[in-house]
Amino acid sequence: MHQFGRLCGAALLAGALGFGAAPAEAQAPGVTKDEITIGALGALTGATSFMGGPGRDGLQLGIEQINAAGGINGRKIKLVYEHAFTPAESVAAAKKLVESDKVFALILSSGSTGAAAAANYVRETGVPTYNLFGATPIIRTPFAKNVFHGAMPDxxxxxxxxxxxxxxxxxxxxxxxxxxxxxxxxxxxxxxxxxxxxxxxxxxxxxxxxxxxxxxxxxxxxxxxxxxxxxxxxxxxxxxxxxxxxxxxxxxxxxxxxxxxxxxxxxxxxxxxxxxxxxxxxxxNMPAFPAQDHPEAVKFRQAWIAKYGTPPQGRPNSYDMVGYGGAFILAKAIEAAGENLTWDGLIGAWSTMKGAKPSDLGGADVIFPETFSETDHQGNRALGRATIKGGLWQTVGQ
Amino acid sequence: MAEFVMVILGGLKFGAVYALAAIGIVVIHKATRTVNFAHGGLVMLGAFATYVLVVDWKWPYWTAYLVVPLLIGALAAGLELSILRPLRRADLFTVVLGTIFLGTALSEAFRLAYNTELLAVPAAISGAPIFIDIGEDAAIVTLEQIWVTGGALAVGLAGLFLFRYSTLGRSMRAMASNIRGAQLCGYSVERVYATAWFTGGALAGLAGVFAAPSRGVSPELAVSIIASAFVAAVIGGFDSLAGALIGGLLLGVVETLSAAYVSSAAKSAISFVLLFLVLLWRPEGLFPEAKRRHV
The missing domain is CATH 3.40.50.2300 (Response regulator)
Incomplete structure (x- = not known):
């Protein structure tokens, strides 16, 4: 009887290890048959909320447009956004998103402070990470194959x-x-x-x-x-x-x-x-500013107002635009990774993406096209010359 | 020399706004014996109301000087009626806590309603700066500097005269001196308290109108203004309106001089050093209303 109990226990353990591990390897965290969960962090209050709040709104707007057009390979994208202002909050938010919310990819929509704080953690976990706003070298050096940088140049x-x-x-x-x-x-x-x-x-x-x-x-x-x-x-x-x-x-x-x-x-x-x-x-770091009379900026602004209503002073700003454009770049990389999504698959597809832009998935081209390689993950290096004319920032050449 | 003149004028601009906020604190304290820690929140709301009128609704700037004090004064009187009046018989500690958290609530309500780093308000008056020749150099004075300094000081002085010579001021002073005696003379406690809060709130609102272009509108404005206004009021004597006016100007000038000739980091520290020096040397402030009795 005693031996029978031990045998049953061993069988249960083997079952748990064998049958439990198989689906986990096939399906990356945050991915189901119908949905892909993406995590993002940034300050919604405090001194850098002018980045985090617009970053969240731009991302959400882009994701809704992508989902309205059918999603990515039949899956809808879901955004989980965590407020993080201080370095400690940024690390905690990254850990929560990766370990509790089990996101498939992480977006750093904080400034350099948050990106620097989360840098070690994202390198250690290997979670595919898209750094939208952080210019700090701490998130860029040493090079990490899972960390990509968008419209903001180094x-x-x-x-x-x-x-x-x-x-x-x-x-x-x-x-x-x-x-x-x-x-x-x-x-x-x-x-x-x-x-x-x-x-x-x-x-x-x-x-x-x-x-x-x-x-x-x-x-x-x-x-x-x-x-x-x-x-x-x-x-x-x-x-x-x-x-x-x-x-x-x-x-x-x-x-x-x-x-x-x-x-x-x-x-x-x-x-x-x-x-x-x-x-x-x-x-x-964009072809036009949010309020500039430029066809892509106008298209974006109209979509923003349709979703969020009459904007407060200074909104939508550049961070709304970069967040919006960033949602399309990440979606494009996920699309290129195919239906069977894994972290390695996404990183591989992202690392070979050339000239990706929002209009590839039906969005407004409010950011410069982004190109990545296996050794260079800085998507954009183009910078326009800007000045204030008629009360608005305008791009006036390069 | 030109640089020194510019530093002093810059300090007077900051100081005039501190003075206006400090006078509001003193008016409320003098008449009701309540230390209003929510005053910074009222200044911030004054700045916010200016933003709504001038930027959102595009009303002419001068309307802010008329509408905002009335609005913030009415709000302050409403707060006295709904929150402070029930606390009137409570101990001092409870009332102080009440006003501290009232101020926090005002700031956080704004943060919830307007999730933005800063709302910017344009200057009330703009134009080419004035160059004043001083020796081989020239001091530069902007029109906004003249307007803010002159306007805030004029309002502060008007408040001083109102408190000293009007029936309204007399009733508040009577209530501050002896509440029972004032009641026996026919003054209504409710009316005087409401009036004091209205006046203090209106002055806070005006301080907000003057501060908005140079500080912007954010919840942090409440904290920065209340700290400076309290230091100014304590330096002046806390119960003295003239003291609050002079304390505000002195604080503004000392802060700016220390920023210019010591370092920007020393600015805040020096204002508190000034406060401690005044408290050590003259605990009753520089311009106390009540005379010290030596027995």
Whole structure:
């Protein structure tokens, strides 16, 4: 009787191991016959919610359009979005999405802080990850075969664009000021800009500020004392806007202002109080801005308003667009991975995708086409030249 | 020299808004003995109402100066009626907690309604800056600086005169001095309390209108304003409206001077150092209303 019990136990254990493991290998987490669950994380409140909230809304809009068109290989996509602002929240959100919600792929729709925090975890788990907004090198280096980067370029590319914008606007600029946030994204861009300026023989005037600053007295006075010709702002639109606005009061009246990607947002216009500032430049990582009179931007904006209603000030913004476009790029990679979805299959298909764009799946082409290879996972490197005209950011060439 | 003048003028601009917010706190405290920690929330709502009127509804800017104080004043009077009045006989600790969480509720309600980093409000007045020659250099003064500093100070001074010379002010001062005596003289506690909250709320609303273009509208505005306004009020003497006005200006100038000549990180620290120095040297503030009795 005792031996019979042991035999039964062994048989049950073997059954559990043998029959239980077989379906798990065939079916990746988050994938059922009808549905693919995708996880995303980003800040919905706090200083970087201007990225996370729009990222979520753009992703959701894109996913709904994909599902309305029949989904991917007969499966609908479901988005699970987790709020994460601090580094600790970002790691916790990534773990929850991967381990509890069992998502098939993870989207980092946080800024650099969240992407840097989650970097080790996504590398260790091997979950296919799409980094939408993080410019930090921590998520990009060392190279991970499961991590892909979208419309936001890496720090060296955007740093070169910022320096180029200075000399396009003021070819004889001698003194350049760097107004830099103390948090992750501006710091990674600062590290990328310094060698470029050094190669040109320029020693910049560097002034730093805390996240969400509203008063730039000390920084602007220092730059005015040293009579800088141009100021490169590495920070958000509100920080850049208040710094620009306060500059004349602090004696910095005629400098060229070049703003980083996260400051290139129409919500800056009411802060600076000018609809056609002469000396404000930036770069765009999309073919057109959300409010620009461009057929793809108009198509996107109409869809956004149809879903979310009359937008508040500054929405939809660039992050809405990148989130929306990103949903299509990920869907395209999933489609290319075929019906029998596995993490390795998705990573393999994604790594060979060339010129993927939203219109491939019926969306509006609000991002530049993205191309990946097995050794290069930066989907986009194109950057437009941008300035404010008529109260809106406009792409005016490259 | 030009730089120093610009720093002082910049400090006065911040200080004038602090002063206006501080006067609102003092008016409510003076008449009702309630320390209103929800005042920052009222300032933030004033800034938000400005955004709605000027940006969303595209009304002319001047309407914000008329409508917002009335709106925020009515809201403050409503809060007194619905929340603070039932707490009137409660101990001080309960009332303080009540106003702290009322302020938090106002900020969080805004955060829920407007999930955005910042709502930007354009300047009330714009145009080419004025250049004032000082020696070999020129100090630059913007029209917005003049408007915010002058406007906020004018409103603050008007509040001061209203409190000192009007019947309304007299009733509030009587209530603050001796509640039983004031009642015997025919003043209604309910009416005076409601009026004090309305006046304090209206001043908070106006502080919000003046602060909105230079600070933007976000829940964090409530916290940053309340901290500075309290420091200004304590420096001034807490029960002195003139003290709150001067305390606000002093705080703005000291903060800006420290940002310009020490570091931006030292700015907040220096304002609290100033507060501690004043409390150590003159615990009753720089301009106390009640005289200290030496016995």
């Amino acid at each position: 720090a060296p590319t955007s740093a070169q664009a910022l320096v180029d914008r200075v000399y396009q606007a003021k070819p004889d600029a001698k003194k350049i000021g760097l107004l830099v946030g103390t948090y992750s994204f501006p710091q990674s861009n600062k590290a990328a800009i310094l060698p470029i300026l050094e190669a040109r023989g320029v020693k910049p005037v560097i002034e730093e500020f805390d996240q969400d600053s509203r008063d730039f007295t000390s920084q602007l006075i220092s730059m005015a004392r040293q009579r800088v010709d141009a100021v490169i702002v590495l920070g958000s639109f509100s920080e850049a806007g208040f710094a620009y606005k306060q500059a004349p009061e602090k004696g910095l009246a005629n400098a060229v202002w070049v703003l980083d990607g996260s400051a290139v947002n129409d919500a800056i216009v009411p802060i600076i109080g000018e609809r056609d500032p002469k000396n404000v430049w930036g770069y765009s």
